[in-house]
Amino acid sequence: MPEPRTLPLVVASVEDVTPHMRRIQLTGPSLDAFEYFPGQDLALGVVRQDGSIVRRRYTIRRFDADRRLLDVEVVMHGDGPGIQWARAAHRGLAVEAIGPRGKIGLDQNASWHLFAGDATALPGAFAMMETVSARVRASAYLLVADPTERQRFDAADPIRTVTWCYENSGGGRDDLVAAAAASSPDAGHAYLAGEVALVSALKAALLGRGWSADQVSAKAYWNRGRANAGHGEPEIKA
Ligand SMILES: Cc1cc2nc3c(=O)[nH]c(=O)nc-3n(C[C@H](O)[C@H](O)[C@H](O)COP(=O)(O)OP(=O)(O)OC[C@H]3O[C@@H](n4cnc5c(N)ncnc54)[C@H](O)[C@@H]3O)c2cc1C
Secondary structure, eight states, rough: OOOOOOEEEEEEEEEEETEEEEEEEEEEEGGTOOOOOOTTTEEEEEOOTTTTTEEEEEEEEEEEEETTTEEEEEEOOOOOOOHHHHOOOOTTTTEEEEEEEEOOOTTTTTTTEEEEEEEEHHHHHHHHTSOOEEETEEEEEEEESSSSGOOOOOSSSSTEEEEEEETTTTTTHHHHHHHHHTTTTTTTTEEEEEEHHHHHHHHHHEEEEETTTEEEEEEEEEBTBOOOOOSOOOOOOO
């Protein structure tokens, strides 16, 4: 497990990859020899309106070690300090990160991998799917606002699939839960992330379909209507 370190970083670039997903590239000499596994995140120190600093965690979407560039992708919803930081981010802005954080990575013994969650789960799901071994099946089920929020997943292999469900049309969350729970568990591993209630519903549905608890890694990222705690996690677990 790579040890977390304090990483003084600066913003190298900001790009909106969809109407509500902002990619922020971070760089700095502290990324020399940086190590992590896909699924891990950085805890960024962001300033609240009262001047106090809170941590907000963003999954590492990709890291280019040669160019010392690390990408995070922020879902631009809500009004908290994390979103305000992302809204104001510009090239040259300094930010202190602690990382890598997080314990959930690919289960190398699984015969296939299932990823499910909302838009905040996308960076981690895609980062992990890109490293699944050849000929091992991986399927992602993602709930985003509407079709403009889809991101392309360049699957080298047809056994990597992404199923999109939409909050603003059709069955939304119910469709996502039903689609994710439709597959038989076999010897797979499921990775669930996103809003607390969604992660709880996904977990209950999978357990109800015969998945065992040790086949499911679930992590609540945010809580609707309630700010995350100062260390960056929802007060309520999934
Ligand atoms: C391990 C981990 C990894 C994470 N990875 C990512 C990631 O890769 N990308 C990402 O975007 N987020 C990710 N998150 C969530 C992220 O850390 C923040 O919770 C989120 O950006 C909101 O922070 P905030 O300070 O803006 O809002 P908060 O102060 O936490 O909340 C303020 C208000 O905004 C609402 N809100 C927060 N998030 C959303 C949302 N997505 N949609 C609608 N309303 C919202 C809250 O319900 C609350 O009412 C991750 C969280 C964890 C714990």
